[in-house]
Amino acid sequence: ISLAAAPPLLNLDPRTAEDLLESLVDTSLLESAAPGRYRYHDLVRLYARACAERDEQPPVERELALSRLLDFYLATAAGVYALERPGDRLVAHLEPTRHPGLTFEDRHSALDWLFSEANCLLACAQQSTGQNMLRRAVDLLWAAKDLAESGANSKQYESAALTTRDAARTYGDARAEGRARTTITNVHIVAGRFDEAEAEAERAMQLARSADDPVPNCWAPNDRGVIAIYQGRHEEGEQHLLQAIENFRADSNFVGQASALCNLSRIHVSLGRVSSAIELAQQGIDIYDRMGLSLRLANGRYALGIALTRAGRLPEALNQLTEALALFHDNRQPLWEGVTHFRLAEAHLAAHRPTLAAAHAEQAIALRGIGGEWRRGTVLTVLGKALDSIGQPDRARACWHEALAIYEQLGAPEAEETRLLLMPVAAA
Template identity: 25%
Template sequence: MLLLASGQAVSTAELVDGVWGDNPPTRAISAVRTYVYRLRRALEPNPVGSHVLRSVGDGYALDIAVDALDAKVFERQVIDARQHDERGRVAEAADLLSGALALYRGEPLAGVPGPYAQAQRTRLVEQRLMVLEDRLDLDLMSGRHAQIVGELAGLVTAHPLRERMLAQRMVALYRCGQPTMALDGFGASRRHLVAELGVEPGPLLRELHQQILAGNDIAYPPGRSPITSGQRLPRPAQLPAAVPDFTGRAAIVEQVAESVLASDGSTMPTSVISGLGGVGKTALAVYVAHRVKAHFPDGQLYVDLHGVDEEPARPQLVLNSFLGALGIGENAVPAGLDERAALLRSVLAGRKVLLVLDNAHDAGQVAPLLPGTGSCAVLVTSRSRIASLPGARTFELPVFDTDEALTLLRRVVGPRTATPEPAARAVVDACGNLPLAVRISASRLASRPNWTLPLLAERLSDQCGRLDELRLGDVAVANTFRLGYDQLDSESAHAFRLLSISGLHGFSRYSAAAMLDRPPAVAERLCEQLVDLSLLESVGPGRYRYHDLVRLYACDRARESEPSGDRVAALTRLLDFHLTVAITTTACGLSTGAVPMSLAADAHTLMPLADMSATRTWLTSDAEGHGASDTLYRLVQSVELDSIAGFDALVGRMLCASRDPAVAEAAPGRPLLALDRLARIDIGLARVRASCAQEDSRTLSQIAFVAAVAATMRQQLDVARACYQRVFDLSRNAGDVRGEVLATAGLGRTAAMLGDMDAAYALAEKGVSLSRDHADQHAEAFVMHVFVQIAQLRGDDEHAAALRAEVVRLWLAAKQPVPGETNWMPSGIFDWSQPKTGVGAWLGLLGHALADLDQGELARACWHQASELLAGLGHSHTVELRSLVNAAA
């Protein structure tokens, strides 16, 4: 199996199926590995040398020279022979086929067991017989009937049901002057066919029988003169020239080429390349077509189907063009679409022709143009995902990676980009690595000797004018996007425009539902329609993003077509949605207090977050699109301290991130400034007071708690202590035990900050006891965490580390997520401008995220790496990190 795969990987599952079929042994995979080990030892006696048998993913590949396998040499010689035959060199073609047939020495894969070997034996035997018949045809064309008449007698006896061989023997006998024997052979064959299969001989044998009875000259094979005259059907060569500076795409070129050549003789390979406008689909298809055209000696047909134009090409006219290129006169072409499609299939039957159908609209346009024979292949490009073509293999073509984009820029511009510089990277980044945009930018620079790369980068830096810069003559990136946009119906076009205005790089179907004011299922359907037209990218189930340049184009269309009031309303719904997520987070247990119902958003935008794990998963995926994922994460975690203020902070940060690019760019990796957070708390208090018609004890307690936090951050500790005491009194009156615990913890922390460590310790112990009396493990973990802070303020690092280990144990025992940065790395502790410190901090955070996902070993590894890194810097939080490592052991 590995040999016949020609260096391609074969998975372990395929090996098991191929060797044992439906009856594998109990430990089939172990057996495969054992066989591979033995095979490797036999093929690679020197383990230091090159590896012949490679492990590739969940499988193996065998690297051998092309000429080392007879089956591949056979196939190449057959292709060469057919090319000679096309050029009228019949004798050379016959010699090549004879040489190929000589490679067969008995039954292929004789004695090799298993279903794969049996299938390959059948295929190779049939392949040999078909090539043998081709060679006999060439012998008859060359007048060598006398030399092969004896060989044919044995072949007919061995294969009495192969009508082509029967016809060849009749022709050879007739040309040798033995018409009686030829007719007798026909009669014997007819009786055998009727007796064995109950069918009469086919039209070829019947026609030969009539010609011999009439004593006519016989042209065999049909349509060919006894000595080739060269009067064959034309060999169209319609492929456009390949792009001379075709760049990159090495992996997908190999995959598409392999797909085009993947015919097993019975099924026709159809390959579809889809992708965004300007991504290089046509360039790739033409490049691959030129690469494989030697395998299609009967010709290559090409057509631009104008799939994104206002009037796509009609299949009926394309068929007329194809048939004319194949030598069918205009008078012989039928009028109807179905009749023309059938004639194309008939003309292409048995011929090796490659069809490149460029820029297709949909499957309905492509289907009538498909051949009906496995000897042909079809390569389609389309912006739409044509998923309904039977047996088609689809390739989604992405934009360039940065290295490929830089390579194209250098090839087009020349020596001015020989030395890598930040400006070159800035240019391709502004182009979004879109091949068309990179080529336009490079061509503009190449045609303007006075321009420099930094100047071009500066011109492209302005998002508002970027699409205007990406234009060269009649070729423009915006025009390419317009062709796709014009295909949208009104509802999809509205979604395309409105979803772009938030500035989000990525978003979920729930964010889309909020902006469009539609249920999530409807929003997802609209997004998927945009994905099908390559105007939006799918980056996961229910998650989407724009290419940067497509988003700019969509924003331009939104400013033209969407009233400003509608745009503001959409952004407002998006912010309300994220507020709803914060409320959902509270419901899942990340907050300790109730939320006024007046803060709830529309019900249809509420995302079903079943638990804290689901909530945190959303925060680390959907929030990422805002360029401020870590900020959002910390803000929602801060809900444990002040739920109302946390919500408002979330909204405020979202508003900044969506409207102010500078804030969005600066947000990742930076703790919130204290002043910023204080402002958010003040806004939150104002909103709560304004929204509460009736202030019950619980709401008043929340307000007092937030006021206490704000006073603490302002170092107004006497005010903070009074506010915490009010929280305690209100909570006790309301029977809110958790509120009492939080207030006690706050009083303890305030006492510690005032220097009264004895009181602080007593209050912390009281809070722990109170939470344990009521079996509130969540509250216990929180107050224990405050206990950690008190110990740190006292300078008792050992006690703090021990307490921290207990906090982690409590969270893990309750299968709740361990608190993240705001709970174990207060703002100001880390200098985020220092790379090593930042890496250590992020490793610590990653450990917490992995612990949330029950990935204990990976979490422990992250904490260990963080502690080692920060220990080398002499950082005080090394002890705390090591306690996490020990607790997770």
């Protein structure tokens, strides 16, 4: 646990808490793993837990301690979220806390805190399933969603989200369940489990209506639009995203509106409406610029880069995607770096620069990307095209065979295109 998190847990002022922790280090009951961080030896932890559960204090004292820690994490994570996404209305809809949380000088120090506290924060959310803490635990996952999208803590994040969803369902808390299901939707999208993501998002929308909760009411249709993009259900996805835009506007959430506009741009690209796709992405970027956003601006430039690539405006597309890549890197989003390398590979291939396309595709494979195995298949397909263009047909065929195996296992429609790519290579 960190020195900043210990005072609310112990219900002590910071100086007294630090003195206590240091005295426990002196008696070898705690270890200081790093400056400002403390932990038990495994055996001491088990003994301390057994004492607490048996005779040290009644359960309500332990629950109050956990509740104070949860307040600290939620208040601070909400502050990080607000710093990363100024103007996003989510923070106005989070459960109130008694702890004010930490404040940060800049977004980089805020992200340092979020990622260094990830394991403790997610463990706290997963343990806070009591009825009086559950809504705050779910909201903590919302405020810390960067941990899921980065891929660094996706398994632990998913475990916590599933635990809170199941607890909310047990209590019959439609609001908590709807929000928990929306966090799980995001986890499934990141992993490329699109059918599961769609089922969670659809149920989240139903719960949002019954609970009159603007959070999943806005984000669930936005997520369903994204899922439809990946599954090729473009007309249906367009309707979901138009609904999301309307709901975001009703909530005065301009940042969410920009997200939905950029996603709608990708739908228009797939439908062949390239001019409107460029216009929609630019509208999203304009909103992000006005709000002073960094991470979300990367998403806008990513969407615009895709549209410009399809329009054949390749130098502009490469500029947008290169800027997006730098922003994703700056915001510690390696999975989004991966998909941006993939889009750069597509743009370079369209510009007849297969060597550069292959280099970006290989970077995309190394960094993985949003979409899991499905995304890996799309990258392998482009890498194969690049390798074939630079005179390496054997490596190209190996990439396409691997991509085809992925698509067939997933039942993805891209399998047919990959079979066609293999036919001329096999005939040669």
